[in-house]
Amino acid sequence: MTNVGTVFKKNSTKAMLLGSGELGREVAIELKRLGLEVVAVDKYADAPAMQVADRSHVISMLDADALERVVLEENPAYIIPEVEAIATQKLVELEGRGFNVVPTAGAVNFTMNRKGIRTLAAEKLGMKTSPYAFAGTKEEFLEAVKKIGIPCVVKPIMSSSGHGQSTVRDESQIDAAWECSQTGGRAGGGEVIVEGFVDFDYEITLLTVRHSGGTSFCAPIGHEQVSGDYRRSWQPHPMGALALERAKDYAKKITDALGGYGIFGVEMFVRGDEVLFSEVSPRPHDTGMVTMISQNLSEFALHARAILGIPIPEIELYGPSASRAVVVEKNSEMLEYCGLDKVLSRPNTDMRIFSKPCVTGGHRRMAVLLARSDTVERADATTAEMLADFEIKTF
Numbered sequence: 131m132t133n134v135g136t137v138f139k140k141n142s143t144k145a146m147l148l149g150s151g152e153l154g155r156e157v158a159i160e161l162k163r164l165g166l167e168v169v170a171v172d173k174y175a176d177a178p179a180m181q182v183a184d185r186s187h188v189i190s191m192l193d194a195d196a197l198e199r200v201v202l203e204e205n206p207a208y209i210i211p212e213v214e215a216i217a218t219q220k221l222v223e224l225e226g227r228g229f230n231v232v233p234t235a236g237a238v239n240f241t242m243n244r245k246g247i248r249t250l251a252a253e254k255l256g257m258k259t260s261p262y263a264f265a266g267t268k269e270e271f272l273e274a275v276k277k278i279g280i281p282c283v284v285k286p287i288m289s290s291s292g293h294g295q296s297t298v299r300d301e302s303q304i305d306a307a308w309e310c311s312q313t314g315g316r317a318g319g320g321e322v323i324v325e326g327f328v329d330f331d332y333e334i335t336l337l338t339v340r341h342s343g344g345t346s347f348c349a350p351i352g353h354e355q356v357s358g359d360y361r362r363s364w365q366p367h368p369m370g371a372l373a374l375e376r377a378k379d380y381a382k383k384i385t386d387a388l389g390g391y392g393i394f395g396v397e398m399f400v401r402g403d404e405v406l407f408s409e410v411s412p413r414p415h416d417t418g419m420v421t422m423i424s425q426n427l428s429e430f431a432l433h434a435r436a437i438l439g440i441p442i443p444e445i446e447l448y449g450p451s452a453s454r455a456v457v458v459e460k461n462s463e464m465l466e467y468c469g470l471d472k473v474l475s476r477p478n479t480d481m482r483i484f485s486k487p488c489v490t491g492g493h494r495r496m497a498v499l500l501a502r503s504d505t506v507e508r509a510d511a512t513t514a515e516m517l518a519d520f521e522i523k524t525f
């Protein structure tokens with residue numbers, strides 16, 4: 131039975147979000163709707179989820195001692211990682227001491243490392259993937275490139291969202307790819323994966339939710355990445371019956387291997403009827419923001435329900451939909467979001483402004499535009515029109 135206590139009383143049901151970005155913010159809202167007390171954690175103050183949570187803590191989540199301190203202080207019923215940059219070994223230890231880590235500490239620890247997940251998928255579960263090799267030194271890297279061949283994609287094993295990732299299209303780019311992998315990843319250098327470049331027809335995210343009633347799938351989400359970073363997504367992505375069946379089979383296998391309750395973003399490449407597993411993250415996925423307009427239960431609502439042990443009776447797709455990230459490419463300490471009246475003047479549209487306090491590093495996703503229509507093309511075109519009407523002033 132799933133029961134929830136009273137917030138701020140000794141029987142409150144507490145959830146702690148590790149990572150307080152735009153995805154965490156939506157999870158926080160869904161948990162609040164179900165009556166939980168939400169504690170948001172991140173490395174900087176006033177992060178998006180902190181603004182809707184009951185309380186927040188600013189710590190480096192890579193600092194195992196600091197992480198342990200806030201967990202023991204708050205004693206949450208659920209620890210919900212929303213980013214990869216966490217001292218995941220500490221989560222494994224905390225789980226051993228009785229804390230509930232979503233979906234499991236093992237899954238969180240395992241998926242932050244591309245090596246573990248690739249080996250599990252390709253070698254233990256027998257899934258098709260791009261050809262790959264790992265390299266820890268420049269010499270091993272040169273060997274790996276030779277073995278895999280050009281073109282190939284080089285990624286730090288500890289990275290996501292395109293950080294430290296590059297594509298080698300000819301020999302002149304080999305050295306630069308190594309340099310990029312050693313400076314751009316999360317862990318600052320270290321081992322890389324060299325993957326054969328897949329000339330796919332399209333790539334999808336198959337949102338897969340493990341819940342107390344079984345495993346459910348959302349309709350496949352197509353997306354466009356720029357330098358490994360999501361810019362647009364749409365749902366449903368048209369797929370042949372065989373490819374979809376294979377994709378679901380892969381998603382079921384990999385999420386069963388990881389276990390626990392919650393939503394997973396399973397990324398796959400599709401070429402004709404052939405499906406190649408790419409990667410999986412045990413949390414809501416940025417391309418899945420489209421579900422905030424396309425479905426009866428968004429990926430965030432599904433995550434919240436699954437975590438609490440609530441079965442998911444049905445995921446209803448309301449209709450073809452699209453999302454478009456709004457990226458600001460100029461450092462700014464203060465922003466003004468202009469023309470919301472125009473942006474939202476069209477039927478079946480919505481938006482989220484993430485309320486990030488500033489733009490640093492010359493590049494930050496600040497909002498998302500959402501539309502539903504009778505075709506994904508029309509929904510996508512609507513988000514393009516919305517973007518044209520949307521102005522973000524920087525100060």
Ligand code: AMP
Pocket residue numbers: 260283285290291292325326327328329333355357358359397408409
């Ligand atoms: P990842 O961080 O592994 O999801 O990679 C980010 C994006 O880079 C993917 O969504 C693809 O668009 C592209 N990509 C990654 N690996 C490959 C590959 N082996 N072949 C072609 N494109 C790739």
